[in-house]
Amino acid sequence: MEDETDVDWDFWGNLINDYERVAKAESRKLARLVHVGIPRAIRGTVWQLMTGARNDASLGDAFRALVDKDADPKIEKLIRHDLARTFPKHAYFKDAGGAGQEGLYNVLHAYAQYDAEVGYCQGLSFIVGPLLLNMPDEEAFCVLVKLMFTYGLRGHFLPSMDDLQLRLFQFDSVFVEALPLLSRHFAQQGVDSTMFVSQWLMTLFAYRLPMDLTMRLFDVVFAEGLDFLLRVSIAVLQRSQTRLLSLQFEPILQYLNEGPLFAFYVHASKAQLVRDANKITAVTPKALQKLRKRYIEEAERRLEEEEEGARLRHENEDLAKENSHLQQMLQQVSLEHSDLAGQLAGLQREVQERRSQETRLEEMVQKLETRLADERGRAETALREDMERLAEKNLQLTMKNQQLEDSMQDMEEALVQIKVLYAESENQRELLAKRFEDLRRALK
Structure with missing residues (x-):
């Protein structure tokens, strides 16, 4: 609130002294005063009471155990790298090694070890910064843990970003209902909500708003929850709808992410942004619950389709492997067929050659048979002649023999x-x- 001389200190004092009773008994008054703005002097205390961090001693113990513990060097490097880029123009955070950057480091370093699944993500430092401007680093750590786990902000930073996807789905639906002309124009220009709303939701607008307006949004978020951010998103776009309808793709993104989208609220009453957000009737708990249910149903359907797709892909992979095996077999068979075809062609050539040889041999046999027949005829003739000559000679010899015998x-x-x-x-x-x-004897 611009003038804190009108602060109802009695109410705030009673709230701090007995938060549960007063918050329950005077919930409407609390909501109204929160929308006007929590007094700066007690803002940090009220935030701790709203989140329940003040009554959770275990979180303080966890911070003290983790703040001086060595962490993953890669995470340490990322945190150190982002310190100088977090609210670089703010006096409390601009000095390297100053109290602001040291507090940021302590809280982010401890949280990275406390929640290993999230670790450190860009954007967390813009949430921790406003906390440190209202409380010491230990209390800021405790509130951050509650904001992440109890309020559901952690789902914006998990690797799957399930809750962020849900809120983007809810935003797209209420955007079409609340600002149909602008949503249609964005669709025609190819501007998707992920190109600008994601940053708003992950940093609770702290990346784009001046610190005093950021504090006002944090007030309402701690009181009502993260759904309030969707109202703010629609309200900001509604305020600049005329200008945005005149722009094309790149100028639209420049206007949303770097341009004067929030210029009106910078110079207007600090409560104006919250008042505009409260006028967005499309964002109600009932409507968001219905959208949540639809998102879950569609997510389950997509999951079933993905599982079916995974199953089909697995089957396709198996079929592809089988097909590859069959192709290899086919290739092997083709090679064998090619070899057999070559062998067949060789055999056919050999058969043809043998047939040619047979033909030639048949011709030669026929010639030989003809020649043999001729030779046989001549031989028989010669033999008959020889036999006749022999018979005649034999007769002569027989006659001579008879003569000789005689x-x-x-x-x-x-x-x-x-x-x-x-x-x-x-x-x-x-x-x-x-x-x-x-005679001789006688002569003697």
Whole structure:
């Protein structure tokens, strides 16, 4: 609130002294005063009470145990790198090694170890900064933990970003309902909510708003929850709708992310942004719950489709492997077929050659048979002639032989006569010899 002389200190004092009772008994008054703005002097205390961080001693113990503990060097490097880029123009955070940057480091360093799944993500430092301007680093750590786990901000920074995707889905739906002309224009220009709303939701607008307006939004967020950010998003776009409808793609993004989108609220009443947000009737707990249910149903359907797709992909991979195996087999069969075809062609050529050889041999056999027949005829003729000559010679020889046999018989007979004569002559010679011997003896 611009003038804190009108602060109802009695109410705020009673709230701090007995938060649960007063918050329950005077909830409407609390909501109204929160929308006007929590007094700066007690803002940090009220934030701790709203989040329940003040009554959770375990978180303080965790901070003291983790703040001096060594962390992953890669995370340490990321945190150190972002310190100088967090509210670089703010006096409390601009000095390297100053209390502001040291407090940022302590809280982010401790949280990175406390929540290993999130670790450190860009954007967290812009949430921690406003906390440190209202409380010491230990209390800021405790409130951050509650904001992340109890309020659901952690879902904006998890690797899956499930809650961020849900809020973007809710934003897209209420955007179409609340600002149909502008949503249609953005769609025609190809401007998607992820190009600008994600940053708003992840930093609770702290990246774009001046610090005093950021504090006002934090007041309402701690009182009502993160759904209030959707109202603020629609309200800001509604305030600049006329200007945005005149721009094209790149100028739209420049206007949303770097341009004078929030210029009106910088110079207007500090409560104006909250008042404009409260006028957005499209964002109600019932409507958001309905959208949440639809998102979950669609997410489950997408999950089923993804699982079915994964199953089909797995089956396709199996089929692809089987197909690859079959192709390899086919290739092998093709190679074998090619080899067999080559062998067949070779055999066919060999058969053809053998047929040609057979033809040539048949021709040669036929010629030989013809020649043999001719030779046989000539041989038979010659043989007959020779046989006739031999028969004639044989007849002549037989006749000569007969003549010889007759001559031999005559000769044998003559030889017998000669032998008889020879024997007779021998006998006569022996007689003569004996007579001669007798004569010789007688002569002596």
